[in-house]
Amino acid sequence: MKSMINKFGLPRIIIAGFFLLLVMGAAYFDMNMPQLMGDVLRRWGMFGILALAMVPAVQCGIGLNFGISMGIVGGLLGGIIVIQLNIAQNPALVAIHPLFAGWAAILTAILIGVVLAVGIGYLYGLLLNKVKGSEMTVTTYVGFSVIAFMNMVWMLLPFDNGELIWPNAGKGMRNTISLASSFSEVMSKTGEFSIGDFSVPTGMLLFFFFMCFLMWLFMRSRTGLAMSAAGANPMFAKAAGINVDKMRLVGTVLSTVLAAVGILVYAQGYGFMQLYNGPMMMGFTSVAAVLIGGATPKRALIVHVLVGTFLFQGIMTLGLPVVNQILPEGNLSEVMRMIISNGIIIYALTQTKGGDGRE
Amino acid sequence: MNKKIKDFLFQNKVVILFVILCVGATIASKQPLTFVIPELFTRIARNSFIVLSLIIPVIAGMGLNFGIVIGAMAAQIALFLTTYWGLTGISGFIATVALATPFSVLFGYLVGRLFNRAKGSEMICGLVLGYLAEGFYQFIFLFVFGGIIAMNNPTLMIATGVGVKNTIDLKDTVKYALDTVPMLTILEIGFYVFLIATACSLGIKFFKKQAVDWKKTGLTVGIAVVIYGLSFIKPIEQFLSADRLLLLSAVEVLCFATVVWQVLQFVLFKVVKKNSEDAGPNTYDPRRSLAYIGAAAVVYGLTYIPALYNVLIMVKLPVMTYLCIAALCGFNNILLRTRLGQNMRTVGQSRVVANAAGINVDRTRIIAMIFSTVLASWGQLIFLQNVGTMSTYGAHTQVGQFAIAALLVGGASVQKATNKQALLGIVLFHTLFIVSPLAGKELFGDPVIGEYFRVFVSYGVIAMALAMHAWKKVAKPKEEDSVSIDESDSQILRV
Numbered sequence: 110m111k112s113m114i115n116k117f118g119l120p121r122i123i124i125a126g127f128f129l130l131l132v133m134g135a136a137y138f139d140m141n142m143p144q145l146m147g148d149v150l151r152r153w154g155m156f157g158i159l160a161l162a163m164v165p166a167v168q169c170g171i172g173l174n175f176g177i178s179m180g181i182v183g184g185l186l187g188g189i190i191v192i193q194l195n196i197a198q199n200p201a202l203v204a205i206h207p208l209f210a211g212w213a214a215i216l217t218a219i220l221i222g223v224v225l226a227v228g229i230g231y232l233y234g235l236l237l238n239k240v241k242g243s244e245m246t247v248t249t250y251v252g253f254s255v256i257a258f259m260n261m262v263w264m265l266l267p268f269d270n271g272e273l274i275w276p277n278a279g280k281g282m283r284n285t286i287s288l289a290s291s292f293s294e295v296m297s298k299t300g301e302f303s304i305g306d307f308s309v310p311t312g313m314l315l316f317f318f319f320m321c322f323l324m325w326l327f328m329r330s331r332t333g334l335a336m337s338a339a340g341a342n343p344m345f346a347k348a349a350g351i352n353v354d355k356m357r358l359v360g361t362v363l364s365t366v367l368a369a370v371g372i373l374v375y376a377q378g379y380g381f382m383q384l385y386n387g388p389m390m391m392g393f394t395s396v397a398a399v400l401i402g403g404a405t406p407k408r409a410l411i412v413h414v415l416v417g418t419f420l421f422q423g424i425m426t427l428g429l430p431v432v433n434q435i436l437p438e439g440n441l442s443e444v445m446r447m448i449i450s451n452g453i454i455i456y457a458l459t460q461t462k463g464g465d466g467r468e
Numbered sequence: 469m470n471k472k473i474k475d476f477l478f479q480n481k482v483v484i485l486f487v488i489l490c491v492g493a494t495i496a497s498k499q500p501l502t503f504v505i506p507e508l509f510t511r512i513a514r515n516s517f518i519v520l521s522l523i524i525p526v527i528a529g530m531g532l533n534f535g536i537v538i539g540a541m542a543a544q545i546a547l548f549l550t551t552y553w554g555l556t557g558i559s560g561f562i563a564t565v566a567l568a569t570p571f572s573v574l575f576g577y578l579v580g581r582l583f584n585r586a587k588g589s590e591m592i593c594g595l596v597l598g599y600l601a602e603g604f605y606q607f608i609f610l611f612v613f614g615g616i617i618a619m620n621n622p623t624l625m626i627a628t629g630v631g632v633k634n635t636i637d638l639k640d641t642v643k644y645a646l647d648t649v650p651m652l653t654i655l656e657i658g659f660y661v662f663l664i665a666t667a668c669s670l671g672i673k674f675f676k677k678q679a680v681d682w683k684k685t686g687l688t689v690g691i692a693v694v695i696y697g698l699s700f701i702k703p704i705e706q707f708l709s710a711d712r713l714l715l716l717s718a719v720e721v722l723c724f725a726t727v728v729w730q731v732l733q734f735v736l737f738k739v740v741k742k743n744s745e746d747a748g749p750n751t752y753d754p755r756r757s758l759a760y761i762g763a764a765a766v767v768y769g770l771t772y773i774p775a776l777y778n779v780l781i782m783v784k785l786p787v788m789t790y791l792c793i794a795a796l797c798g799f800n801n802i803l804l805r806t807r808l809g810q811n812m813r814t815v816g817q818s819r820v821v822a823n824a825a826g827i828n829v830d831r832t833r834i835i836a837m838i839f840s841t842v843l844a845s846w847g848q849l850i851f852l853q854n855v856g857t858m859s860t861y862g863a864h865t866q867v868g869q870f871a872i873a874a875l876l877v878g879g880a881s882v883q884k885a886t887n888k889q890a891l892l893g894i895v896l897f898h899t900l901f902i903v904s905p906l907a908g909k910e911l912f913g914d915p916v917i918g919e920y921f922r923v924f925v926s927y928g929v930i931a932m933a934l935a936m937h938a939w940k941k942v943a944k945p946k947e948e949d950s951v952s953i954d955e956s957d958s959q960i961l962r963v
Contacts, residue, residue: 175592240938246592247938250931257924264917280914393599436611444610447603454596459585 117403120456124401124420124449131427138434143307145427151297152422154313155378158320158371159391160398160418162364167399167409168328169360170340170353171237173457175392176248179233179255180226180368187222188292188373188382189282191215193270197291211295215377218292222369230365234358245406249392256389263384286382293380313378320370321411327363328411336360341407371395397421397450400457424449482929483879483892489925490899497906501775504902506782509715511898512891513647513786514854516793518847519871519890521840523800526885527809528836529816531937532872532930534594535579535837539844540864541605542571546845547852548613548632548860551641552624561645561853568845576841580834587819591882591934598868609860636858643856647786648711652699654788655708659696663689715783719771723764730757789850796843797887803839812836816883873897873926882937900925 114122135145159177166174191214196202202210233251240247264281268274272290273282287293299312327333339346339356347353372391376382399409402417429442477484494504518536525533546568555563579597586593613619614630626633666689673680698704707717734757770776803809815822815832822829848867852858875885878893901922908918 236935239942240935241942243589243934243938243941245589246595247931247934249592249595250927250934254924254927254931257920257927260920261917261924264914264920265912281916393596436615441607441611444603444606447599447606451596451600451603455582455593455600458589458593458596459582 120453121401121403121416121420124424124453128420128423128427131424131431134431134434135427138431140430141306143305145430147303147306147308148426149419149423150314151308151310151378152426153419154297154310154317155375156371156394156398156422157317157414157418158367158374159395160371160402160414161317161320161324161411162367162371163395163399163404164324164328164364164409164411164414165336165360165367166364167404167406168340169336169357169363170343171244171248171357171361171364172406173245173396173400173454174248174361174364175245175396176233176252176255177364177368177371177392177395178252178388179229180365181372181388181391182255182259183225183229183365184218184222184369184372185376185382185384185388186225187218187220187369188288188376189266189268189273189286190221191218192272192286192288192291193268195270195291208295208299211292212299215292215295215373218373219370222373223366226366226369227362230362231358233365234361237361238354238357252392253389256386260385282384284383284385284387286384288376288380288382292377294377296374296377310378313374316374320367321414324367325411332356332359393450393454394421397453400453401449405460406457421450480879482877482932483896486877486896486900490896490903493900493903493907496910497903498910499903499906501779502782504899505779506784507902508895508899509783509785510854511902512894513789513793514851515847515871515874515898516891516894517796517850518844518867519874519894520793520796520800520887521843521847522871522875523885523887523890524803524812524836524839524843526880526883527804527816528812528833529819529883530583530833530836531591531882532594532875532933533837533840533844534591534598534868534872535583536840536844536847536871537598537864537868538575538579538601539572539841540848540867541601542575542841543568543845543848543852544858544860544864545605545608546571547638547642547849547858548609548624548636551636551638552619552621554641556641556645558645558649561642561849564642564849565846568849569842572842572845573838576838577834579841580837583837584830584833595868602865605864606861632860634860636860638852638856638858642853644786645853646788646792646850647854649788650711651708651713651787652705654791655696655699659692662692711787712784713787714781715785716771716777716780718785719767719780723768726764727761730760733757786854789854792846792850797891800887808832808835869926869930870897873929876929876933881933897926 135142159181162177162180163174166172166177191197194217196217197210197214199210199213202213233248236251237244237248266282268282273286275281275283296313296316297310300315301308301310301312303309328337335346335351336356336359338349339351339353340360343353346356372388398417398421399413400417401421402413402415404410404413404417425442425446428445432441432445518540521536521539522533525531543564546564550560550564550567579594582597583590583593610631613632614625614628619625620629624633624636625631666685670680670685699708734754737754771780804813811822811827811832812835814825814827815829819829822832844867848864852863874893874897875890876893877897878889878891880886880889880893904922904925905915905918908921909915911917
């Protein structure tokens, strides 16, 4: 019994128990369970890739990457450029199929986002190699600074598409950009089927699993193994002839790229892109998700991403309606989100022995 | 000499950069100094206390305390309760302080315990802890107040009766409670406190049968009585009964006091020299006195320049608030001379050495956190009584970030921070805060750009300081041992 608890981890048992409690609560209040479960699946697919971005970061040894906002910024830029170019409305593409045009748009956005993220991630990785041992603190604030810097950039970028800029000749880009005319829900709608109210966003889930599969393949490749070794024990890896700094760089770039892809998948599922301070705390959400799934600052696996995102998003989705039944005033589910996501991060930080461990 | 200048420039690069930035932004904003300076003094009064509360954890080696947010929350809980109970004025303010203190002691203790479990990652831990505490805080204000504890007050609570409203108006309760304490009252209370303290110390000395320096005691009491007596003279009484001090008068009084003090020292020096030739090496230098007096004269002369005069008569200082800030500076300095302060410094230098020297490292760190949290809560109260409204769910959120950024702008680092750096940092950071939206409007035609810029600066300066600190930590083991020892030695001296 005790070994099982240890294997599964106390926080996970508590959170899984809480999730089950919410499911029971939802059933008790006679809620539309199929629809809620469909929502859980949708949000699982939406957030999954952002959480997946933690895997290469943790495995290569930079720890929990609070700075994925840098990759997110790259992805957002990709999305904006696609909207500016109006690819989704291109008559030639729409003529084939509206969904095809949407796919063309989001894939272009992802491509641009990935290219940008590779550059950003490389620079970011160079910085992280200079600050070994305090990556988490530095990345958090570098991430915040980049968001704050981009706030100015969003104001000044010379885009002029009506979807992007404030109406009536305001300055700068909108806070929330609707994707209705570009790639809103293209992935979710592809191959979507419903059983009653329970709808499955097949395309998005497949894309998420495909990304996980690619990550899984990479982790088993020569580079992936070397990267994990460099992260687990840098001294040993160095002795074995692995270039630790280079492996950390690879991991950081991969993490940043996945963040860029992740935000676009998230945006299409949500139907909107949020600029300005929107992505500021996304790093925390992703970190919390993998930690709930069982990851530690030293080790994160794809299964942690799958389990963690499902539990976290499940709680978030079910929490809102269930809690509102019990306490209709105020936004208790937001309070719950804050306590759960930050509580799990604190728990993880106090479990590992210090940032540098050199006493 | 050239190298010296280069070193000086390099060591103060952050400060110099921000001085240039501030001057540039002020010029670009096209605002007259009569607008910027009064605004700046208001902000100094508001924010100094909380920035100064960051110094103790830095000395104890716990880095920049992002956990002061929790102290601010304690202050706001206390302030809400006293507002709900209808306490007003300075007595209400004191009651709030008294209520906030036990809360923040408890919170500080808990934060300290937590930080002891996450040694080396206190900063990220403190940051996340702030967000976690935010969750609990919202829970208390949205559900516990009104939901669990019944509260009936339509001006404070949301219409449903559960949860506190977004903003709490302090106009009729504690707004300016501390700022407007008249100088006369301060003097009076200070006089009686001094008398009681002297009596107590005499009593203790008498009880312990220690020698009492009657002459010295008599002299100090005499001076106190004379100063107190002066306040009964009509014009002085009138001057003192004002609740704000004109900056012009403050400068004049300061110049006058400097001259008196230096003359006094000079006289004492002459008297002592005559009385005892073997008093040991006297460090007093009459030339320095002359320099001080000269400087005071020059400063006094400067007040007659019209441009400066116009600024000086625009600024009104809240005396009590500035006295509190000065007291905290003094407290930080005195603490470092006590045994506890020395222990904190040792712990900050190296936990291993401290442990070997028999210092209880964990306990010292917890005490440092309690100090910082309590001071932060008082700082937040000073801030709120000056602002006059409390944004229930927003007043505390940026506290840690802005305070830390201000400290860093003044040239402090993760390992080293002084009162001077804190005060300089506040001046620079808040100048930038005042003028950057206006500069943004002038330069880009949009004040929002300037607002984003100042937020970027506050994040950026923290990111830079953290990266520099981490960089140094990595680079250090590679250097020769002797160099690093030298460095830490000189650091001890510099702190």
